[in-house]
Amino acid sequence: AHDPVTVTVTGAAGQIGYALLFRIASGAMLGPDVPVRLRLLEVPQAVRAAEGTALELTDCAFPLLAGLDVMDDPAKAFDGANIALLVGARPRGPGMERAELLSANAGIFSVQGRAINDGAAPDFRAVVVGNPANTNALIASAHAPDVPARRFTAMTRLDHNRAVAQLAAKAGAAVSEVRNVAIWGNHSASQYPDISHATVSGRAASSLVDQEWIEGQFIPRVSQRGAEVIAVRGGSSAASAANAAIEHMKLWIQGTPAGDWTSMAVPSDGSYGVPEGLFASVPVTAAGGDYAVVRDLDISDFSRSRIDASVAELAAERDAVRGLGLLT
């Protein structure tokens, strides 16, 4: 029998948390043979709501749920954690300046980074979902100097899935026929959803759609899909974000399928002109529990300019956080 894996979920009382926890406990993330110990971290005023979610988790009688604790202390939440899904973040309030947003989140992610540094298990892995996700991952990693930076990642799998779905719909194909879509840069409106390497049923996507559709429809639709969901649903993406977080971790741990890759924001090694250390989304493959950035892709002039623009935004976020004295 497999030893239980300790999974810490922050923002557990939020809407993504509610869509996420039951699937993790059912085995959707780690598979049907791996028991999970769930740690739900919340701010003190939301602990009671998280306890309510815990009552429901108990009532599912999930055979794989080997432990369940709710807490507001990051040190306890990350002690011995193997996996963290960092969902809780400070949302932008009315009239809030960008610097305020960055600084409020830097406060959260620096504290969590230190707690991870001090207590997490040697095989620790984290995905940051809470926005600004890429920069929050950078901050957490900067405050966890003893944890390899590459164990911190930020989620762009939702953007990736949105791109796959839009391309499949346009091509009149099943989503399972789409391969090698990539998301580059920041998880923000500046992201670059790239189909220049994609195939649909083995044919180059670029031979099936034209550049006008890519620039006028596809890129805006994918990069602004979050706003579209809010406008139509009356609430931000929750189940699709939770689903993407589960896939992000599952692919990292179990590997990407042959002939395809996923997208995730990882600390740059300088490849593709991304300054070293920035957490930029790139295409990655995974095998044996580790991931590798896909090497040597041809980057067109159009792709170059879109990647550079999104990476410039990431550099500006990093500089703003550094300017506030919140990066070491």
Ligand code: NAI
């Ligand atoms: P929500 O507001 O429903 O829930 C957030 C929860 O986080 C709240 O319960 C709050 O109390 C908690 N929280 C805040 N600070 C915390 C801390 N220091 N420790 C522990 N918990 C804390 O928000 P929702 O809809 O669940 O979204 C969560 C985050 O995910 C947001 O930042 C949102 O922008 C982001 N997001 C990211 C996506 C991506 O693709 N990367 C997609 C969708 C959402």
